[in-house]
Structure formats: C-alpha cells, structure tokens
Amino acid sequence: EADIYQTPRYLVIGTGKKITLECSQTMGHDKMYWYQQDPGMELHLIHYSYGVNSTEKGDLSSESTVSRIRTEHFPLTLESARPSHTSQYLCASSESGNQPQHFGDGTRLSIL
Amino acid sequence: RKEVEQDPGPFNVPEGATVAFNCTYSNSASQSFFWYRQDCRKEPKLLMSVYSSGNEDGRFTAQLNRASQYISLLIRDSKLSDSATYLCVVKGNDYKLSFGAGTTVTVRA
Numbered sequence: 005e006a007d008i009y010q011t012p013r014y015l016v017i018g019t020g021k022k023i024t025l026e027c028s029q030t031m032g033h034d035k036m037y038w039y040q041q042d043p044g045m046e047l048h049l050i051h052y053s054y055g056v057n058s059t060e061k062g063d064l065s066s067e068s069t070v071s072r073i074r075t076e077h078f079p080l081t082l083e084s085a086r087p088s089h090t091s092q093y094l095c096a097s098s099e100s101g102n103q104p105q106h107f108g109d110g111t112r113l114s115i116l
Numbered sequence: 117r118k119e120v121e122q123d124p125g126p127f128n129v130p131e132g133a134t135v136a137f138n139c140t141y142s143n144s145a146s147q148s149f150f151w152y153r154q155d156c157r158k159e160p161k162l163l164m165s166v167y168s169s170g171n172e173d174g175r176f177t178a179q180l181n182r183a184s185q186y187i188s189l190l191i192r193d194s195k196l197s198d199s200a201t202y203l204c205v206v207k208g209n210d211y212k213l214s215f216g217a218g219t220t221v222t223v224r225a
Contacts, residue, residue, distance in 0.1 A: 035211055046120075046203075046217040047160070054211065062212070094159055101211035104150050107159040 010108035023082045027095030036078040039094040085115045122216035136190040137219045139204030148207040153200045194223045
C-alpha cells in the first residue's frame with residue numbers, strides 16, 4: 005500500500021478564502037502530481053514536480069499554485085477560492101517517470 | 117480528439133461472467149500503459165501494468181496492440197467486488213499520464 009496522504013479529506017468553505025491542500029508521501033519519490041477530477045469525468049493533470057524546487061503546470065489550466073520545498077511535501081494553494089474550484093483534488097507520486105503513480109485519498113473541495 | 121478514449125459502459129454482468137473492454141490512445145509514441153481501478157468517490161488504484169506481450173494477474177488479463185493503438189482488459193469469473201470504474205492510463209515520452217474517463221462495470225448477483 006502506497007504511503008501518500010492528503011488533508012483535509014473534505015473541505016467546505018466560503019468564496020474568497022485562501023486554501024491550502026496538503027499532500028505528503030513517505031516513499032522518497034521524486035515525482036509528484038496534482039490532478040483535478042469532477043464526478044464521472046477523467047482526471048486532469050494540473051501541476052507536477054520532478055523534484056525539490058521543480059514545479060510545472062499541467063495540461064489543465066488552474067488558478068492554483070504549488071510548491072516543492074521538501075521531497076515529501078507538495079502542497080497546493082488557492083489564493084481566493086471560487087465556486088468554480090469545487091472539485092476533487094488528487095495527489096500522486098511515483099518513483100520514476102516510468103513507474104505507475106500512487107494516489108492519495110483525495111480532497112473533496114466545495115466552495116460556497 | 118482525446119488522448120485516451122474508453123467506452124463508458126456501463127457493462128452490467130452476472131457473477132461468474134467474463135467481461136472485456138478496450139481503450140484506444142492517440143499518441144503512437146506512448147511508452148507505458150496501465151489499468152487503474154476507481155471505486156465511487158475514491159482514489160484510483162493501480163490494477164496492473166500492461167506489457168507488450170500481454171500479461172495476466174489472476175482473473176485479469178491485459179493486452180496491448182501497438183499497431184492499432186489500443187489496450188484491453190478482460191475479467192474472468194466476475195465477482196461482486198469487481199464492480200468499479202476501470203481507468204485506462206497511458207504514458208507518453210514524458211512523465212505525465214493521460215487518463216481515460218473510465219469504463220464502468222457492474223457485477224450483479
């Protein structure tokens with residue numbers, strides 16, 4: 005079982021708030037990823053990191069930002085949440101680019 | 117055109133039946149292929165990698181056809197616990213994965 009953790013599991017919050025979604029893994033994986041998934045839809049990559057101090061935007065444009073100061077930690081931040089940000093956010097990591105990715109439990113975000 | 121396309125289903129099958137479905141991918145340079153399983157409102161979990169020669173893991177068999185750019189998953193002797201959405205996942209020549217929208221399988225008693 006992969007050791008990758010996301011908090012919070014669920015978050016319901018008002019418009020305009022600053023939000024940070026946490027993701028941590030204890031496997032020492034260099035590669036980490038953030039996906040966004042709406043119900044019944046495919047996952048879309050919004051951010052990824054190849055290692056410390058490396059972050060890139062994914063295929064789906066997102067108003068969120070990420071940081072990678074430590075190998076094990078890859079938080080995602082929304083400076084001012086809006087209802088359009090309501091979705092499930094999934095964090096994943098992999099040992100290398102060719103290895104499968106392991107996912108955290110996800111954060112279900114609902115912006116009122 | 118989407119990078120990965122799957123028949124959304126649902127495939128409704130009785131226990132013990134065999135069910136099979138495909139996924140097609142558009143990038144001929146794709147290098148790695150996986151099947152993930154996602155239960156309702158849960159995270160995707162790796163079911164199996166797909167190798168060029170085809171591979172089997174218990175009741176699950178995956179095959180890759182590079183010429184026609186599709187991969188398949190076959191489930192034998194279906195169990196109620198096999199009910200889930202199966203995601204076809206393809207990796208190109210970078211570290212990023214492309215996910216299909218999933219094929220829903222419902223196994224009934």
